[in-house]
Amino acid sequence: MFNSKSEVRKQILAARSGLTEVELSSKSDIICEKIINSGVFAGAGLVLCYMDFKNEVKTGGIIRGALSSGKRIGLPLVYKDGMDRRLLAYEIKDPDNDVRKGTLGILEPCSERLYKINAGEIDLVIVPGVAFDIHRQRVGYGAGLYDRFLQNLRPGCMKVAIAFDIQIMDMVPAETHDIKMDAIITETRMI
Ligand SMILES: Nc1ncnc2c1ncn2[C@@H]1O[C@H](COP(=O)(O)OP(=O)(O)OP(=O)(O)O)[C@@H](O)[C@H]1O
Ligand SMILES: [Mg+2]
Known part of the structure; x- marks a missing residue:
């Protein structure tokens, strides 16, 4: 492997930090539309979607689209217990009032008063990441949370x-614990 993670x-x-606000918004709009118009989205009853921060693909369109078409929507929360860090998922009904700033300033669900989703209930996960390749391998931020x-x-x-x-490379470093994506959607491609 030529590059380390x-x-x-x-x-x-x-x-990615070089993208302008206009580029981020216009590309994100295209990507959200593609997701909302996909068969996978249409068939999903419960969608887990991340809340974007910094220059990630903006997910507001997906979250609003899911709620307006009667789908259930969950958001991840980083749960910390000593050294143990993992993702939990909670169902939100109102994207303005059911979230607050959490780890790194990322909006997280108000877990104490929301339904905790079991991983087995989810039909579709919208996965964030740093880099991906044409084999649908993913490199994230390096915590192994996803x-x-x-x-x-x-x-x-x-x-x-x-x-x-x-964010798409020919090949990213992959280890045995890295989970492959079923699809990767960009503003111009589907991998
Ligand atoms: N299934 C797993 N079980 C135990 N440890 C894991 C598992 N997956 C990843 N890890 C641990 O997490 C560390 C970081 O993994 P990795 O470099 O793949 O992060 P990442 O995919 O970039 O992060 P993330 O999934 O949070 O976006 C690894 O060193 C590994 O020890
Ligand atoms: Mg990984």
Whole structure:
């Protein structure tokens, strides 16, 4: 392997931080539309979607689209217990009032008064990440949070990553614990 994961993260995050607000918004709109118009989305009753921060693909369109078409929507929360960190999922009904700032300033569900979703209930996960490749391998931020969460999904639950074109590489470093995506959607491609 030519690049380590940390080199890949550095390189792609630098490129992504160079996108302007107009580029981020217009590309995110295209990506959200593609998700909302997909058969996988149409068939999903419960969607787990991340809340974007910094220059990630903006997910507001997906969350609003899911709620307005009567779907259940869950958001992840980083649960910390000593050294143990993992993702939990909670169902929200109101994207303005059911969230608050959590780890790193990312909006998280108000867990104490919301329904805790079991991983096995989810039909579609919208997965964030730093870098992806044409084999649908994924490099995230380096905590293994999504790798551990995604391994508990029911068989048949779809794992769809969304990313900008600049986040797609020919090949990213992959380890045995890295969970492959079922699809990756960018503003111009579907992988
Ligand atoms: N299924 C797993 N079980 C136990 N540990 C894991 C598992 N998946 C990942 N890890 C641990 O997490 C660490 C980080 O993994 P990795 O570099 O793949 O992160 P990442 O995919 O970038 O992060 P994330 O999934 O949070 O976006 C690894 O060193 C590994 O030890
Ligand atoms: Mg990984």
